[in-house]
Every structure is written in structure tokens, then in C-alpha cells.
Amino acid sequence: MAGDTATEVFEAHRSVLAGVAYRMLGRFADAEDVVQDAWVRWSAEDRSDVREPRGYLVRITTRLAIDRLRQARSRRESYVGPWLPEPVATRSGHTAPDSAERAELAESVSLAVLVVLESLSPLERAVFVLREAFGFPYGEIAATLDRSEAAVRQLAGRARRHVDERRPRYDVDPAVRRDLTERFLAAASGGDLDGLLRLLAPDVRLVGDSGGKAKAPVRVLHSADKVGRFLCAVARQALPDTEYRLLDVNGAPGLLVVAGGKPDSVIQIEVRGGRVACVHIVRNPDKLTAFTA
Numbered sequence: 001m002a003g004d005t006a007t008e009v010f011e012a013h014r015s016v017l018a019g020v021a022y023r024m025l026g027r028f029a030d031a032e033d034v035v036q037d038a039w040v041r042w043s044a045e046d047r048s049d050v051r052e053p054r055g056y057l058v059r060i061t062t063r064l065a066i067d068r069l070r071q072a073r074s075r076r077e078s079y080v081g082p083w084l085p086e087p088v089a090t091r092s093g094h095t096a097p098d099s100a101e102r103a104e105l106a107e108s109v110s111l112a113v114l115v116v117l118e119s120l121s122p123l124e125r126a127v128f129v130l131r132e133a134f135g136f137p138y139g140e141i142a143a144t145l146d147r148s149e150a151a152v153r154q155l156a157g158r159a160r161r162h163v164d165e166r167r168p169r170y171d172v173d174p175a176v177r178r179d180l181t182e183r184f185l186a187a188a189s190g191g192d193l194d195g196l197l198r199l200l201a202p203d204v205r206l207v208g209d210s211g212g213k214a215k216a217p218v219r220v221l222h223s224a225d226k227v228g229r230f231l232c233a234v235a236r237q238a239l240p241d242t243e244y245r246l247l248d249v250n251g252a253p254g255l256l257v258v259a260g261g262k263p264d265s266v267i268q269i270e271v272r273g274g275r276v277a278c279v280h281i282v283r284n285p286d287k288l289t290a291f292t293a
Helices: 006-012 014-025 028-044 053-076 097-106 111-117 122-133 138-145 149-166 174-189 193-199 224-237
Strands: 200-209 243-249 252-259 262-272 275-282
Touching: 006 014, 006 028, 006 053, 014 028, 014 053, 014 122, 028 053, 053 122, 053 138, 111 122, 111 149, 111 275, 122 138, 122 149, 138 149, 174 193, 174 224, 174 243, 174 252, 174 262, 174 275, 193 200, 193 224, 200 224
Parallel strands: 200 275
Antiparallel strands: 243 252, 252 262, 262 275
16 A cells, blocks of 8 residues: 555545445435545554455445444334435436436446345345445455355345345336336326326335325335325325426436425336336435435
8 A cells, every 4th residue: 555645545445435335225325424434444544454455445334334224224113104215316417416426326226126125134235235236255245244254155145035036027128117107207297097007017016205204105005096096196286386307216217306496206116017016206305315406
């Protein structure tokens, strides 16, 4: 590390650290806090024996993220309604000026995958993120988590099976997904129940996240009839100046709803067999700060 300052080395790896933390925590505010804590530790420690700064910094960040995730899950027990990860606009004019780094990170991890990662234990999630997203070898992950390599391989296998069972099984052609998103928008914003029922899978789910700070279902809605009728009711109650904008959310088509001149909600659908299998709606204003009206 001769000739490199602590700041230069840290900044060279900041994007990787932020990527690890975001995938671990699902919220950029928490991820940024973890990266800042990692910087504090890095800048205060004796770095003369550090041979691989990237691995060393990832180790610090991962351990901090695991601690933060455990604390967050305890707090989420009192969270009002379902909890969803924080969405981010990618490749869109509706991203806040200081959110370019967030957009770059979110591009490579879909909202659907982040939702699935929420069902993993903190250790399983750390192993999955480090192995699948960043390609770290098992030995290095074992050192990061202070576990044996055999234990890490076991955690990796369990996490992979868990994720494969729960995330969408087939990649959807982007053009098909965008077309379905546009048709969903037309039917939902127009209160067209028959149109929605043609688009929704019979077992569709709707997951709304408001944190108790906006109106949203406090439980997951199931079935095309219930989801369709809920969306039509929302359309009837919309403010006169409500706008619906197509944009990319975490690298896939999504919708930004603007009401009263400010972001009201972000909606993204999951597609299966050419129909809408799940609708994610984020209305918690704390998770919409990366969007502009």
C-alpha cells in the first residue's frame, strides 16, 4: 500500500462496498451508514500489514452489515404492514441528482431478488451476496465470516436453493415485460377491472409497503379479483393531478406515481407466463427520496 493514502484506497473500493451493503440491507440509507462506519474503522486502523485492501474492506463492511441487518429485523417486527426493499430509478430522468451511484448499483439487482433475499438468515444472505454477486472464493468468505470453509459451502448451498425456489424461474424478455407494464398501467389507472383481470394471474399477489406513513394494505392481497378491485378503488380515489410515469426501477420496467407534485408511490410487477404474478407497491415516503417529480 506504499504511496497510497487511506482515502484513495477506500474510494477505489467504495462502489463494491456500497454494493455489498445495499444487497445485504435493501436500503441505501442503511448501506451508506455502513460504508461510512467502514471508513471510520479503516482510517483509524494500522494498515501496514494489509496486503489485499479490497478483501479487508469487504470483510469490515460485511460484518457491519450483518450487525445492522440483525438490528433492522428486530425493528421490523413493529413495522406497520409488509416491508419491501428501497427501489431506485435506473437510467431515468426521475432520479435525484445525487443518486447516480445508487442507480448504478441498483441496475444489477432486481427488486424481486432483493425481496427473496429478505427471507434468508443474515449469514446466508452474506454468503449469497459475496459468492453470487461478487464471486468471492469460499475460503475468503469463510475468513470474512469467521466460519470454516465447509460451513460456508453449506450456507451457500442452502441459500442458493432457497433463492431458486422463490425467485421467478424464467427470465422475461424486457420488451414483453415493458409491454405488460404499459397495459397494466392503462388498465389500473383507468379503473378497468375487466382489463386487469385479463392481465393478472389467478393467484396474483399484491404487496404494499407504507410503513404506516401512507395508505396501503397492511396484509398481502391474494387472487386476481381482490387485487383488481383494490387497484380500481385506488384509481377512483386518485387526485385529479395524479400522473403515472414509466421508468426503470432496479434495472426493470416500473411505474412512478406522482400526486400533488411529489412522488407518491413506485410500482413494479413480476411476470410469469405472460401474466402479472405479483405487484409491488412502495408508498413509504422514506423509501422514495431517490425519485423526483
